[in-house]
Amino acid sequence: DAGITQSPRHKVTETGTPVTLRCHQTENHRYMYWYRQDPGHGLRLIHYSYGVKDTDKGEVSDGYSVSRSKTEDFLLTLESATSSQTSVYFCAIRGLAGEEQFFGPGTRLTVL
Amino acid sequence: AQRVTQPEKLLSVFKGAPVELKCNYSYSGSPELFWYVQYSRQRLQLLLRHISRESIKGFTADLNKGETSFHLKKPFAQEEDSAMYYCALATGGTSYGKLTFGQGTILTVHP
Known part of the structure; x- marks a missing residue:
């Protein structure tokens, strides 16, 4: 499982509240990614990081921010959660051998 | 911009039948392609990468640059x-290892 964990695994929250999801890796990988998974859309990249304090936007970054103050942790924050952000969120790291990525177990977020 | 298309949202076959999951891509450079599998409510797992030309769990996939396809095949589904x-699809270079995913195909194999 490439030493990737996500917390929490499940969360129910209300519209307008801030939410932070955590991705933790034990492999000391440089590149980390946040995706959301929605039926009919596959996986879409929200934000990614290419080093400590180095982050950039993906294709669906509106309403999300990220931070990476340590190599092992990559945080995804929903500033003010909306129902359209109900989804399953996956964190991933890039492998050392090539371009493949390895995924965490996912966080199922429901915004009521 | 690069794009990955999986034309079938759902695919149903019977056990023992051949199966082919289609994947087409658009990218002007030299692509690196992968197949990932996600079993019910689990994390995504890497199944195949085209550069290694391997067979995993009986699945194979060949990159056809002329047709810009990377279809996944298995002769006898289980x-x-x-x-x-x-x-x-990975585009390498300065893309920071980003992957572009297709919409996914749900495969159901009936007994």
């Missing part, structure tokens, strides 16, 4: 192959 399958 019930345990039922899962969501994603095709993904």
Whole structure:
């Protein structure tokens, strides 16, 4: 499982509240990614990081921010959660051998 | 911009039948392609990468640059192959390892 964990695994929250999801890796990988998974859309990249304090936007970054103050942790924050952000969120790291990525177990977020 | 298309949202076959999951991509450079599998409510797992030309769990996939395709095939499907399958494209270079995913195909193998 490439030493990737996500917390929490499940969360129910209300519209307008801030939410932070955590991705933790034990492999000391440089590149980390946040995706959301929605039926009919596959996986879409929200934000990614290419080093400590180095982050950039993906294709669906509106309403999300990220931070990476340590190599092992990559945080995804929903500033003010909306129902359209109900989804399953996956964190991933890039492998050392090539371009493949390895995924965490996912966080199922429901915004009521 | 690069794009990955998986034309079938759902694919159903019977156990023992051949199965082919289609993947087409658009990218002007030299692509690196992957197939990922996600069993029910689990994390995505890497199934195949085109550069290694391997066969995993009986699945194979060949990159056809002329047709810009990377279809996943298995000659005899098994019930345990039922899962969501994603095709993904890496463009290398300065892309920071980002992957572009297709919409996914849900494969159901009936007994």
